[in-house]
Amino acid sequence: MKVLRVLREKSWLHEPVAAGEAPLYAGPDTSAAARTALRFFMIVVSVLFFLFIITFLSRSQYPDFEALAGAPWQPFTDPSRLWFNTAILACSSLAMQLGLAGARKQKFNIAVVGISAAVFFSVLFLLAQLNLWQHLQSMGFYINTNPANSYFYVLTAIHGLHLAGGLAVLLNVVFRLWYYNSPDTLSASLQLCTIYWHFLLGVWLVLFALLTSQPDTINALAAMCGF
Amino acid sequence: MQHAAIADQPDELHDPQSFITKYIWSQDHKVIAIQYGLTAIFVGLIALVLSGLMRLQLGFPGAFDFIDPSSYLQFVTMHGMIMVIYLLTALLLGGFGNYMIPLMIGARDMVFPYLNMLSYWTYLLSVVVLLASFFAPGGPTGAGWTLYPPQAILHGTPGYDWGIILMLASLAIFIIAFTMGGLNYVTTVLQARTHGMTMMRMPLTIWGIFTATVLGLLAFPALLVSAIMMMLDKILGTSFFMPALVSLGESLDYTGGSPVLFQHLFWFFGHPEVYIVALPAFGMVSDVLATHARKNIFGYRMMVWAIVAIGGLSFIVWAHHMYVSGMHPAFGFFFATTTLIIAIPTAIKVYNWVLTLWQGNIHLTVPMLFAIGFIFTFTHGGLTGLFLGNVVIDLPLSDTYFVVAHFHMVMGVSPIMVLFAAVYHWYPLITGKMFNETLGKAHFWLTFLGTYAIYLPMHYLGFLGVPRRYFAMGATDFIPESAQTLNAGITVSALIVGVSQLIFLYNIFWSMRHGKPAGHNPWEATSLEWQTPNVPPRHGNWGPELPIVYRWAYDYSVPGAKLDYIPQNHPVSEFEQTAGDHGEGQ
Numbered sequence: 001m002k003v004l005r006v007l008r009e010k011s012w013l014h015e016p017v018a019a020g021e022a023p024l025y026a027g028p029d030t031s032a033a034a035r036t037a038l039r040f041f042m043i044v045v046s047v048l049f050f051l052f053i054i055t056f057l058s059r060s061q062y063p064d065f066e067a068l069a070g071a072p073w074q075p076f077t078d079p080s081r082l083w084f085n086t087a088i089l090a091c092s093s094l095a096m097q098l099g100l101a102g103a104r105k106q107k108f109n110i111a112v113v114g115i116s117a118a119v120f121f122s123v124l125f126l127l128a129q130l131n132l133w134q135h136l137q138s139m140g141f142y143i144n145t146n147p148a149n150s151y152f153y154v155l156t157a158i159h160g161l162h163l164a165g166g167l168a169v170l171l172n173v174v175f176r177l178w179y180y181n182s183p184d185t186l187s188a189s190l191q192l193c194t195i196y197w198h199f200l201l202g203v204w205l206v207l208f209a210l211l212t213s214q215p216d217t218i219n220a221l222a223a224m225c226g227f
Numbered sequence: 228m229q230h231a232a233i234a235d236q237p238d239e240l241h242d243p244q245s246f247i248t249k250y251i252w253s254q255d256h257k258v259i260a261i262q263y264g265l266t267a268i269f270v271g272l273i274a275l276v277l278s279g280l281m282r283l284q285l286g287f288p289g290a291f292d293f294i295d296p297s298s299y300l301q302f303v304t305m306h307g308m309i310m311v312i313y314l315l316t317a318l319l320l321g322g323f324g325n326y327m328i329p330l331m332i333g334a335r336d337m338v339f340p341y342l343n344m345l346s347y348w349t350y351l352l353s354v355v356v357l358l359a360s361f362f363a364p365g366g367p368t369g370a371g372w373t374l375y376p377p378q379a380i381l382h383g384t385p386g387y388d389w390g391i392i393l394m395l396a397s398l399a400i401f402i403i404a405f406t407m408g409g410l411n412y413v414t415t416v417l418q419a420r421t422h423g424m425t426m427m428r429m430p431l432t433i434w435g436i437f438t439a440t441v442l443g444l445l446a447f448p449a450l451l452v453s454a455i456m457m458m459l460d461k462i463l464g465t466s467f468f469m470p471a472l473v474s475l476g477e478s479l480d481y482t483g484g485s486p487v488l489f490q491h492l493f494w495f496f497g498h499p500e501v502y503i504v505a506l507p508a509f510g511m512v513s514d515v516l517a518t519h520a521r522k523n524i525f526g527y528r529m530m531v532w533a534i535v536a537i538g539g540l541s542f543i544v545w546a547h548h549m550y551v552s553g554m555h556p557a558f559g560f561f562f563a564t565t566t567l568i569i570a571i572p573t574a575i576k577v578y579n580w581v582l583t584l585w586q587g588n589i590h591l592t593v594p595m596l597f598a599i600g601f602i603f604t605f606t607h608g609g610l611t612g613l614f615l616g617n618v619v620i621d622l623p624l625s626d627t628y629f630v631v632a633h634f635h636m637v638m639g640v641s642p643i644m645v646l647f648a649a650v651y652h653w654y655p656l657i658t659g660k661m662f663n664e665t666l667g668k669a670h671f672w673l674t675f676l677g678t679y680a681i682y683l684p685m686h687y688l689g690f691l692g693v694p695r696r697y698f699a700m701g702a703t704d705f706i707p708e709s710a711q712t713l714n715a716g717i718t719v720s721a722l723i724v725g726v727s728q729l730i731f732l733y734n735i736f737w738s739m740r741h742g743k744p745a746g747h748n749p750w751e752a753t754s755l756e757w758q759t760p761n762v763p764p765r766h767g768n769w770g771p772e773l774p775i776v777y778r779w780a781y782d783y784s785v786p787g788a789k790l791d792y793i794p795q796n797h798p799v800s801e802f803e804q805t806a807g808d809h810g811e812g813q
Contacts, residue, residue: 007532009427011779012523014799025422025773033338033418037410040444044406048448051495055452055488059467064483143463147484150465154455 031188038192042199045162049203052158053210056151057222068141068148070214075136079212085128086208092121093201096194103187111186115174118197122167129156148211155207159200166196254340255766256325259347261657263321266347270354271314272728277306279725286718288699288711296698297385300369303696304386305361307372308394311500312401313354315642319507320405320443321350323649324412324436326657330756331433333421333774333796335767337411346411349404357397363389371696373493376468376486380461382475392461395454402447402454412440421755423776427531428795430754430780431524434531435510438538439503445542446499453492460484487552494545501638502541506534508645509576512598514780515648516580518752519595520587521791523781525579533572540569550618551625559618566616570609577606588784588791592750593667597648600675601641608637611686626696629689632682640678647674647731654735655745656756659763662742666734670727677724684713751792754780758794 059065069076076082099114133153143153173189213221253259281302284294294302325343329336337343360367369385370378378384379391386394416437420429429437456467460481468489469481517524524530546554546562580602589595611633614620624630647670654662691706693714700706748757760770774796782793 006426007528007535009425010528011425011427012527012781014778025775027335027773028338028415028419030338033414036417037339037414040410040413041406044410044444044448047445048452051449051452051492055456055467055492058488059485062483062485064466064471143459144465144480147466147482150459150467154459158455 034188034192038195042196045199045203048158049155049207052151052155053206054225056155056210057218057225058227059147059151060218061222061227062147064147066146066148067213067215067218068152069212070216075139075141076212079208081132081135082208082212085125085132086204088121088125088128089201089204092118092125093194093197095121096190096197100187100190100194103190108186111190115170115190119167119170122163122197126160126163129160132156152211155211159204159207162203163200166193166200169193169196252344254336254344256329256337256340256343257657257764259343260322260325262347263317263325263350264323266351266354267314267318267322270309270358271318273358274306274309274314275725275728277302277309279722281306282718282721284698286715297369298366299698300371300696301367301385301390304369304371305357305367309357310639311372311504312398313357315504315638315646316405316443316500317350318646319504319642320412320436320440321347321408323432323507323511324408324440326653327432327756328412328415328436329419330759330764330768331430331754331780332416332419332424333755333769333776334415334419335769335773338415338419339411342407343411346404346408349400349407353397353400353404356393356400360386360390360393360397363393365390368394373490373497374457375493376457376460376484376489377470377472377481380457380469392458395458395461398454399451399458402451405443405447409440409444412436413444421773421776424755424795427528428776428779430510431513431527431530431534432507432510432754434534435506435508435513438534439506442499442506442538442541443503446496446503449492449496453489453496457489487549490549490552491546494548495542497548498545499538499541502537504638504642506538508601508642509534511649511652512601512645513580513583514752514754515594515598515645515652516583517781517783518652518750519590519592519598520584521590521783522583522587523783525582525585526575527779527781529575530579533575536572537569540565540572544569544616547616547621550621563616563618567613570613570616573609577602577609592651593662593664593671594648594652596668596671596675597644597651600671601644601648603675604636604644604678605641608633608635608641612637623692624689626694627689628685628693628695631695632685632689635685636678636682640682644675647671650735652750653756654738655749655762657763658739658742659745660738660742661745661749662734662738666730670730670734673727673730674724677720677727680720681717681724684717688713748794751790753778753782753792753794755795758796 060067066074068074069079071077095114095117097114099111099118102108102110102112102114133156136149136152141149141152143150170193173186173193176189177186210218249255250258253262280291280294281299283291284299325337328334357367363386365386365388367386368374368379368390370387370391374391374394380387384391416429416433420426453468456465459465460467460469464480466481466484468486469479469484470486471482472479513524513530544562544565546558547566550559550562584599611629615624615630615633651662651667654660688710691710693700693706693710700711745762747762750757755774755776756764758774759765759768776795777797777799778793778795780795782788782795784791785793
């Protein structure tokens with residue numbers, strides 16, 4: 001493993017490199033740096049959601065917890081609205097991929113169409129999530145009426161904020177393209193945005209599965225975690 | 228595709244032009260480091276004054292009308308939170324991390340300078356929000372730095388309204404700031420090392436900062452999650468942590484939440500936080516010891532492994548803070564075992580520091596005095612940790628002054644000793660001037676002996692059963708009156724130590740103007756930060772070309788070498804290579 005190899009280096013033994021033999025070093029590769037930073041950021045976000053999910057499973061074992069699916073009167077026994085929102089988010093992810101493909105092939109019309117569609121679907125997803133909140137409230141499922149409701153609002157809000165943050169970065173990429181007219185850096189930036197979009201789709205699918213789980217499933221997951 | 232970093236681009240694109248871009252909205256890591264440092268020291272001084280006020284009440288109960296039970300609890304809470312998060316974490320990572328990482332690895336700047344700048348200003352916002360709670364209705368929260376629910380947000384706790392809201396908001400903002408900075412530090416270490424600077428050639432300072440940053444990135448989300456959920460419990464009436472309860476004769480709307488869940492989240496952050504503070508200190512003290520003992524650090528590879536091992540283990544010991552909250556005996560056994568296991572890599576580090584000093588050419592400079600002082604205070608605090616890590620010993624000692632003495636020795640005094648060592652050690656680099664040695668030594672002895680005068684007696688008070696966080700003891704049969712005498716003595720010591728920090732402040736500000744010019748590399752150190760063409764380093768750090776690294780950072784007293792140090796960017800001659808390889812087996 002690379003990590004172990006790195007940690008085993010005996011750095012007190014000198015490399016036989018004399019002055020003038022070492023190549024000149026121009027500085028770090030900013031694309032690689034951005035990829036590394038994104039990886040770490042996704043790890044941080046994963047830890048954040050992981051901890052929320054762990055507390056969800058722990059909290060689910062208290063008697064006042066009522067899962068949002070299972071009984072006929074629970075809102076996600078029929079999760080069609082959530083499937084609809086998921087489809088919108090998946091479309092935005094696909095659109096990002098399309099935009100990236102266009103940017104890589106230097107076909108900027110396709111890239112612009114892809115990015116525009118991704119922005120459109122992302123905003124639509126956020127609005128659809130807000131609409132879902134209103135729908136739940138109209139049915140009497142407020143944030144403080146049950147811990148399962150609280151988790152639904154919190155998890156969707158945190159996920160939405162991360163998507164909104166991604167949109168801000170994406171718009172910054174578009175702005176830079178338009179302002180500095182530097183298309184050669186577009187595909188590198190767009191690749192990172194696309195990875196992030198796919199990541200957020202993955203996070204959403206996990207949340208979707210958790211929030212629409214029936215009590216038996218939640219209890220089984222909680223038992224596996226030792227709760 | 229190779230892109231030039233912003234700092235590598237032509238100067239006209241990046242070189243700060245005006246006072247504002249040079250010193251205020253600066254993207255230069257050194258300026259940002261100083262901004263972080265000054266802000267952290269400013270809030271740290273507030274926390275120091277708060278501790279003085281606490282000690283006045285404890286040493287001379289009832290003598291000061293302006294300290295009532297509520298304000299006492301507020302002083303305790305704000306002192307703890309400011310010291311741990313807003314001083315130590317910010318100064319060690321935001322301050323020294325920012326200053327040292329690019330210089331020690333041979334980079335021109337952080338890889339994302341703009342994000343770095345944003346990180347500082349977000350940190351400053353978190354400090355402003357925190358300090359705003361002093362002026363909010365009801366004052367700051369008095370829930371204790373652990374902010375345990377349900378009491379943190381209920382009537383009867385000082386600052387239960389705006390105080391706790393501002394505290395939680397400030398923490399959330401701080402975590403955002405830390406994440407921005409942390410991503411930068413980690414990425415810079417991984418991606419911007421100059422040619423020849425392998426990971427294992429990095430000075431231990433960088434290893435400590437790097438590992439602590441990774442810990443922070445993984446641990447702070449736990450605090451963020453708990454802050455968000457408690458904020459919702461407070462503002463929107465959710466029941467994540469709040470159980471069904473009756474307060475002031477009134478049944479509240481909360482239903483069956485779990486306060487213990489908060490404790491798990493808090494300590495899942497809280498224990499790694501100890502090492503977020505300790506690991507950079509471990510790294511920096513290693514470099515100070517090696518430089519001033521003119522000897523390579525003993526067991527460099529083992530020191531790196533120990534840092535990494537401590538970082539990993541720190542995530543599986545958190546519940547040793549919760550023995551009195553109740554848990555399955557098997558969990559108690561597990562967490563006691565992991566806690567004792569973490570003592571192994573920690574002890575390795577202590578042995579290696581001592582062995583670095585063994586037969587070294589020890590120069591008792593001010594930084595060295597503080598570094599040696601750290602070995603004492605850290606060993607002391609670490610050994611009492613072995614007591615508290617065991618369930619059966621922890622139970623009677625929990626929530627007594629023994630605990631207060633333990634954690635102040637291990638993560639209060641010890642990192643601060645290293646911070647002083649580090650400030651004195653790198654002061655010539657940062658300012659280009661030497662500090663006043665006599666004032667520095669006076670500062671050391673007053674601080675070192677003074678902290679022992681404070682915390683050594685506290686252990687005995689803890690054994691007697693004197694509880695922490697109490698405003699006043701009242702009539703208590705099992706505590707003799709002499710405990711109060713001891714408490715008064717501790718207060719006098721604390722005030723002397725507190726006031727003696729003015730010597731430090733005077734010294735660093737006076738020397739900035741009146742100190743002797745430091746010249747190039749006054750400590751004759753090997754690491755890269757001392758090899759810059761200018762002292763203090765200018766924007767971009769390295770002039771036209773980045774340095775090339777040929778060796779590790781600890782070539783001190785190499786047999787056969789002309790000088791007793793060989794800088795990292797010094798090429799290897801055949802003779803040195805032979806001497807180095809044979810002389811320094813690890």
